[in-house]
Amino acid sequence: MNGIIGFLEYFKMLMPQVMDGLLVTLQIFGLTLILSIPLGVIIALGRLSKLKVLNVITGAYILIMRGTPLLLQIVFIFFGLPLIGVTLDRLPAALFAFTLNYGAYFAEIFRAGIRSIDIGQYEGAGVLGLSPRDTFFRIIFPQALKRVLPPVGNEVVTLIKDTALVYILGLDELLKIGKIATNRDATLLPLVIIAIVYLALTYVLSEIMTRFEKKYDYYK
Amino acid sequence: MLRIQGLKKSFGNVEVLKGVDLELQKGEILVIVGPSGGGKTTLLRSINYLEKCDAGTIAIDGKYLIRDGVYASKGELKEIRRTIGMVFQGFNLFPHMSVIDNIIEAPIRVFGKNRDEALVEAREILRFLGLTDKENSYPFELSGGQKQRVAIGRALALEPKLMCFDEPTSALDPALTDEVAKVIKSLSVKGMSMLIITHDMEFAKKVADRIVSIDKGVIIDEHMYESGTGE
Ligand SMILES: Nc1ncnc2c1ncn2[C@@H]1O[C@H](COP(=O)(O)OP(=O)(O)O)[C@@H](O)[C@H]1O
Ligand SMILES: [Mg+2]
Numbered sequence: 239m240n241g242i243i244g245f246l247e248y249f250k251m252l253m254p255q256v257m258d259g260l261l262v263t264l265q266i267f268g269l270t271l272i273l274s275i276p277l278g279v280i281i282a283l284g285r286l287s288k289l290k291v292l293n294v295i296t297g298a299y300i301l302i303m304r305g306t307p308l309l310l311q312i313v314f315i316f317f318g319l320p321l322i323g324v325t326l327d328r329l330p331a332a333l334f335a336f337t338l339n340y341g342a343y344f345a346e347i348f349r350a351g352i353r354s355i356d357i358g359q360y361e362g363a364g365v366l367g368l369s370p371r372d373t374f375f376r377i378i379f380p381q382a383l384k385r386v387l388p389p390v391g392n393e394v395v396t397l398i399k400d401t402a403l404v405y406i407l408g409l410d411e412l413l414k415i416g417k418i419a420t421n422r423d424a425t426l427l428p429l430v431i432i433a434i435v436y437l438a439l440t441y442v443l444s445e446i447m448t449r450f451e452k453k454y455d456y457y458k
Numbered sequence: 459m460l461r462i463q464g465l466k467k468s469f470g471n472v473e474v475l476k477g478v479d480l481e482l483q484k485g486e487i488l489v490i491v492g493p494s495g496g497g498k499t500t501l502l503r504s505i506n507y508l509e510k511c512d513a514g515t516i517a518i519d520g521k522y523l524i525r526d527g528v529y530a531s532k533g534e535l536k537e538i539r540r541t542i543g544m545v546f547q548g549f550n551l552f553p554h555m556s557v558i559d560n561i562i563e564a565p566i567r568v569f570g571k572n573r574d575e576a577l578v579e580a581r582e583i584l585r586f587l588g589l590t591d592k593e594n595s596y597p598f599e600l601s602g603g604q605k606q607r608v609a610i611g612r613a614l615a616l617e618p619k620l621m622c623f624d625e626p627t628s629a630l631d632p633a634l635t636d637e638v639a640k641v642i643k644s645l646s647v648k649g650m651s652m653l654i655i656t657h658d659m660e661f662a663k664k665v666a667d668r669i670v671s672i673d674k675g676v677i678i679d680e681h682m683y684e685s686g687t688g689e
Contacts, residue, residue, distance in 0.1 A: 362550030365506050366564035366616065367540050376563065380554050457554050458598040 248427055252419055259415035260435060266329075266401045266411065270336040271394065277337060278344025285349045296345070303342030309403050311335045316407055332404040340397060347389045351382035384454040391447030395440050402436075412436070459484045459651045460505070460620055465514035467500060474500045475511065476675035482620070487642060487652040489666035491659060496673045498655040499547070502622050505653070506544045507535060518542060519619050540568070543613030547624040549605050551597040557608050558584070558593045561615050568616070576615075583611045587641065602629040603637065610641065621645065623654040627661045639665040 284296035303311070316331040326334060355378050363373040402413040412432045419428035460482035467475040474497045482488045492498050503509040505516060505523070513527040522530055523538050530538065552560050561583060562576040571579075584590050587607040597605055606629065613621060623642070627635045635658070642665050646652050656662055662669050670677050 356550075358546065358548055358550040359552065361508055362546065362552065364508065365539065365542070365544040366612070367536060367568040368564065369567075372567045376567065377552055381552075384554070457596045 245427065248423075248425075249431060252428060252431060255415050255419065256412070256431060256435060259410060259412040259432070262409055262411040263398070263401050263439075266332055266336065266404060266409075267398050269333055270340055270397060270401075273333070273337040274340035275344055275390075277341035278348050281341055281345035282348035282352060285345060286352060300342045300345055303339050304346070308335070308339050308400060309406060311339055312403060312406060328404075328407045328409050332407055332409060336397075336400070340393065343393055344390070347386050347393070348382065351386035352378060354385055355381050384457075387447065387451050387454060391444070391451070394447060395443050398439050398443060399436060459486070459519060460653065461515070461517045462505075463515040465501070465504065465511055465516065467497075467504060467509060467511045474675055475504070475514075477514070478672070478675070478677055480670070480677060482651050482653060484619075484651055485646050485649045487646050487654065487665055487667045489662040489669045490653070490655045490672050490677075491657060491662050491669060492655075492672040494657060497675045498657075498672055499624055501672065502544075502624050502653065502655055505620075506542055506622060507539055540616060541619045543616060543618035543621040545606065545609045545613055545621070545623045545626065547628055549597075549609040549629075551605060551608055551612070553597050556594050556596055557589065557600075557611075560597070560608055561612050564612070565615050580611070580615060583614050587611050603631065603634045606630065606638065607641070614645075618650065620651045620653060623652070623656075625656055625658075626654060627656060627658045635661050635664070 281296050281299065284292040285300070287293060312332060312335040315335045316326065316328065319326060319331075359377055359381065360373060363377045368376065401411060404411055405413045405417070408414065412435060416428040416432035420426060460480070462478055462480040465475050465478040466473065478497075478501060480488075480490075490498055490501070500509055504511050505518075507523060510529070511524055511527075515525050516523040517525070518538055519541055521534065521538050521541075523535065524530070529535065552563070555563065558577065558580050561580040562571075562573065565571045565576040565579065566573060581590070581593070584593060587610060589604065589607055589611065592600065592604060592608075597608065600608065606626065610621075621642075626638050626642075630638065639661065642652055642654070646667075654662075654665065672678065
């Protein structure tokens with residue numbers, strides 16, 4: 239009994255710091271999503287383009303981003319770019335790395351989604367006289383969106399956990415808050431607490447993604 | 459209305475259309491029959507600019523889609539395509555849009571009509587096709603026959619001068635073919651020309667003003683079916 243009360247007391251004490259960390263984590267998470275999803279769509283269009291140059295460039299981009307560890311990319315951008323005269327603050331550097339990396343993963347998901355739409359949909363739009371732009375944004379993309387929701391959901395959940403990687407830059411997000419408290423108070427409880435926070439976050443995100451998928455259940 | 463001369467089309471080194479000649483009058487219902495693989499779908503797709511031909515001429519309502527192997531400019535192509543309606547064998551309805559949205563999409567996006575105006579006209583079309591109660595349904599909720607009528611309605615919304623049908627009875631219950639025939643006939647009465655391809659001889663006889671036959675890439679005989687070898 240004493241143990242549980244002690245835990246709750248400690249939890250209450252640590253709460254403000256955890257909240258601060260949560261805010262930083264959510265900031266990286268949210269901004270990365272907002273930036274990397276549109277980037278992913280653009281890269282996907284490059285991959286699908288008939289222009290060979292665009293194909294090769296976006297292909298190489300995706301290969302590099304998916305073929306090397308995200309942690310390494312973060313280190314490169316923060317510690318490596320200054321060597322060529324580009325110095326970024328810690329948060330922008332983290333956001334930059336995350337956006338580039340997640341943009342590549344989203345691009346592959348969107349590419350597959352767009353490719354999966356039947357050619358008959360393009361032809362149906364074509365004989366109606368819809369412009370290529372309307373065909374894409376009104377007919378193809380909305381259908382692709384429904385198909386990519388499950389894999390996009392996976393990436394979203396992975397992203398919230400990946401934000402812990404910015405620990406390497408010393409940003410005050412959840413993991414660092416936990417680590418500091420652990421060292422200071424000589425207890426593992428803070429790590430248990432942030433694990434619970436991550437768990438709660440991933441649960442809420444999964445629920446939100448499921449809602450989105452349900453919303454698209456109106457057609458088959 | 460529609461004039462095709464010496465139309466040729468190859469896929470790789472297989473020549474599928476070997477010089478097709480065809481004429482279609484205003485308000486006429488022309489049915490093209492022929493064995494599977496004879497080039498019927500390819501011909502219809504060529505008229506709709508879904509396939510590019512290698513040689514020949516296609517003129518629709520006096521405008522050349524392709525003239526002696528040379529295609530019209532982009533702008534002209536767009537104009538010409540507007541005058542043709544196409545009902546695909548698989549319908550190609552937009553699954554994420556309701557019946558009414560399928561129909562008003564082109565009038566709004568292509569003709570720049572406002573939504574209210576487009577809705578009024580679309581409801582008129584739905585009434586004509588007996589689909590009034592399906593206005594807000596989605597394609598997956600419809601039977602084959604209903605989907606086909608939506609596809610017809612979607613094409614009609616652009617008020618085409620020529621309507622093309624690829625195998626209109628292939629997805630239908632035999633009992634429903636009479637109904638399609640009725641719809642097609644009532645449209646031709648309004649002055650619309652109809653070009654139908656099918657391998658269903660019964661249906662062809664039911665609906666056609668004239669039947670021609672295509673095999674191995676050429677129109678072979680104008681009255682093939684009368685000698686009973688059409689199917
Ligand atoms: N996209 C294509 N690529 C290669 N061959 C094709 C293609 N479309 C049709 N064909 C070939 O052209 C011939 C005619 O096909 P089609 O016009 O569909 O005939 P039908 O509609 O009369 O059954 C067939 O031999 C078919 O295999
Ligand atoms: Mg066919």
